[in-house]
Amino acid sequence: PVWLVGTSAGTESVASLATKLGSRIDGAVLTSSISVRYKRGFSVFEFPLASGRVPVLVAAHKDDGCWATPSSQASLITEAFSASPRKKMLIFEGGDPPKSDPCEALAAHGFLGIEKKVVAAIAEFIKGK
Numbered sequence: 001p002v003w004l005v006g007t008s009a010g011t012e013s014v015a016s017l018a019t020k021l022g023s024r025i026d027g028a029v030l031t032s033s034i035s036v037r038y039k040r041g042f043s044v045f046e047f048p049l050a051s052g053r054v055p056v057l058v059a060a061h062k063d064d065g066c067w068a069t070p071s072s073q074a075s076l077i078t079e080a081f082s083a084s085p086r087k088k089m090l091i092f093e094g095g096d097p098p099k100s101d102p103c104e105a106l107a108a109h110g111f112l113g114i115e116k117k118v119v120a121a122i123a124e125f126i127k128g129k
Contacts, residue, residue, distance in 0.1 A: 001026040003126055008032045008069060008109065015044040018052040018081075027055035027086075029122055032064055032109050035073035049080035056087045057125040059118060063093070065102030066109045086128075090121055 002025045006014035011033040018028035030044065037043040058078045060071035071091055078089040096113030100106035111118045 001126070003027045003029060005029040005122070006031070008066070008103070009034060009041055011044050012042050012047075015047045015049060015052075018054055018056065019048050022053060025054055027057070027126065028052070029057045029059070029125070030077065031059040031111070031118070031122075032061065032066065032069045033058060033074065033077050034068050035070065035077060036068045038068050044077055045080065049077070050082045052081045053083045053085065055125075056081045056084045057090065057122060058088070059090045059092065059122065061092050061095070061108040061111055063108040065098075065107065068103065069109060088125060092118060092121075 004014045004017055004025055011030040014028050014030055033044050035043055058074050060074040062071050064071050074089050078087050081087050092111060092114055094114055095108060098107035103109055106112050
């Protein structure tokens with residue numbers, strides 16, 4: 001199976017390819033998705049998400065402090081994949097105190113301290129559970 005997984009700016013690539021590759025991939029996972037356009041890139045909403053016909057998991061951290069990836073947008077991203085045969089949104093909580101800028105990996109943005117929990121949840125979704 002081929003699954004595309006992207007975090008933060010990587011979600012732009014995953015969103016783009018999930019809408020273009022169709023059945024050539026098995027699914028897509030977007031974590032800490034860019035949902036607010038910024039000067040160096042795009043928002044995932046700028047891609048035709050409704051044309052994505054693969055399973056999609058959207059994961060976010062409730063306390064993600066990055067201005068470009070508010071967890072409040074996760075439900076809108078999930079809903080935007082309207083043609084997906086299976087979609088799910090997961091909002092995580094907890095973890096370790098931040099050790100970096102809010103938009104970097106060593107903060108809630110990167111699921112600091114709960115990485116294993118997040119990876120396990122992604123694996124369960126990929127397995128179809």
